[in-house]
Amino acid sequence: MAEGTATADAVQQLQLSKGHTAGPTFVSWHKSEGTWHTVTAGADTRLVTRHARNHQEIKSIENTHGAWNCIVTSPDNTLVTGVDDQYVKVWRLPDLTATRSLVGRFVGTPRCCCWDKDSCLIAAGGDEANLQIITVKDAKIKFRVKNEGFTRGIALDPEGQYLAAANADGTVSVWDITQEPPKQQLRKRLGPKIDHDDDVARQALAWHPDGGTLLAVAGPDNDVILLERLSWTPVSYLTGGHEGNIGVVAFSPDGVYAATAGADNKVVVWSVDKAVQVRTEDLRCCGVMCFVYQRLVLSLEAARARANDQLLPSTI
Numbered sequence: 001m002a003e004g005t006a007t008a009d010a011v012q013q014l015q016l017s018k019g020h021t022a023g024p025t026f027v028s029w030h031k032s033e034g035t036w037h038t039v040t041a042g043a044d045t046r047l048v049t050r051h052a053r054n055h056q057e058i059k060s061i062e063n064t065h066g067a068w069n070c071i072v073t074s075p076d077n078t079l080v081t082g083v084d085d086q087y088v089k090v091w092r093l094p095d096l097t098a099t100r101s102l103v104g105r106f107v108g109t110p111r112c113c114c115w116d117k118d119s120c121l122i123a124a125g126g127d128e129a130n131l132q133i134i135t136v137k138d139a140k141i142k143f144r145v146k147n148e149g150f151t152r153g154i155a156l157d158p159e160g161q162y163l164a165a166a167n168a169d170g171t172v173s174v175w176d177i178t179q180e181p182p183k184q185q186l187r188k189r190l191g192p193k194i195d196h197d198d199d200v201a202r203q204a205l206a207w208h209p210d211g212g213t214l215l216a217v218a219g220p221d222n223d224v225i226l227l228e229r230l231s232w233t234p235v236s237y238l239t240g241g242h243e244g245n246i247g248v249v250a251f252s253p254d255g256v257y258a259a260t261a262g263a264d265n266k267v268v269v270w271s272v273d274k275a276v277q278v279r280t281e282d283l284r285c286c287g288v289m290c291f292v293y294q295r296l297v298l299s300l301e302a303a304r305a306r307a308n309d310q311l312l313p314s315t316i
Helices: none
Strands: 025-032 035-042 046-051 057-062 068-073 078-083 087-092 097-105 110-115 121-126 130-135 140-146 151-156 162-167 171-176 183-189 205-207 214-218 224-228 234-238 246-251 257-262 266-271 276-282 286-292 297-302
Touching: 025 068, 025 286, 035 068, 078 110, 078 121, 087 110, 087 121, 110 151, 121 151, 130 162, 151 205, 151 214, 162 205, 162 214, 205 246, 214 234, 214 246, 246 286, 257 286
Parallel strands: 068 110
Antiparallel strands: 025 035, 035 046, 046 057, 068 078, 078 087, 087 097, 110 121, 121 130, 130 140, 151 162, 162 171, 171 183, 205 214, 214 224, 224 234, 246 257, 257 266, 266 276, 286 297
């Protein structure tokens, strides 16, 4: 894990520690008894909770059905995962006890998932041609939304009205899920094309925390496009910070900053209003495929050509 702060005033060097063996790794936060912990999952089939400060393991389990493909913690500290056995599952934290398999099997492997702000709904997608929106209380599918093209990014907006998804071919779609059936508001090729057979490849996608006023999506020129809510037109670009496709973007909880990372092994922190870089960190050793902004937690994918362990960060 790597620790620091995402402001221009308090810059620290990244401090890395070993987490999982080389391969896709995912990370999320949870809070237990007033203390922040991280949850990580990797290609080594382990799901692990750790102390955020010293990265010491608290609890770990192994998935006998294959690798983990996504993990996300809800606002009320419940964990949802997507795994190679084609199930989406919910877990209690911090003891990592599975509560249920939510929806039987997906036709294809689930690759990305997200919660709504009230911890009542889960949206998930991946290799099948449908997204599933699931009610947690009764573990039932509320909607299936057709989305052909290998979903590699998914996000529910903070107001609970819109669902956004990004496909491997760069197509970004938005649906109004307050209507039944959900009504599509946007479907447009905005981002780069990525290899849908690559277990690591993801499309950057995130809503601004202030009412979802902006939707951040990966652009075709190693940049991020900020789309205005409702009109879905670009209002700003985060550009010039990367030399490869951007696979992950996250806003700070107050919406002042955004962080991006991707194929060039760089993490860039931006001022959202000014659309300028405030910090760049070249990780050199590994690409970033996942991070979560609590302070800023990164999950780093070790370079495939190297035999070293997976590196996990904490904050930047």
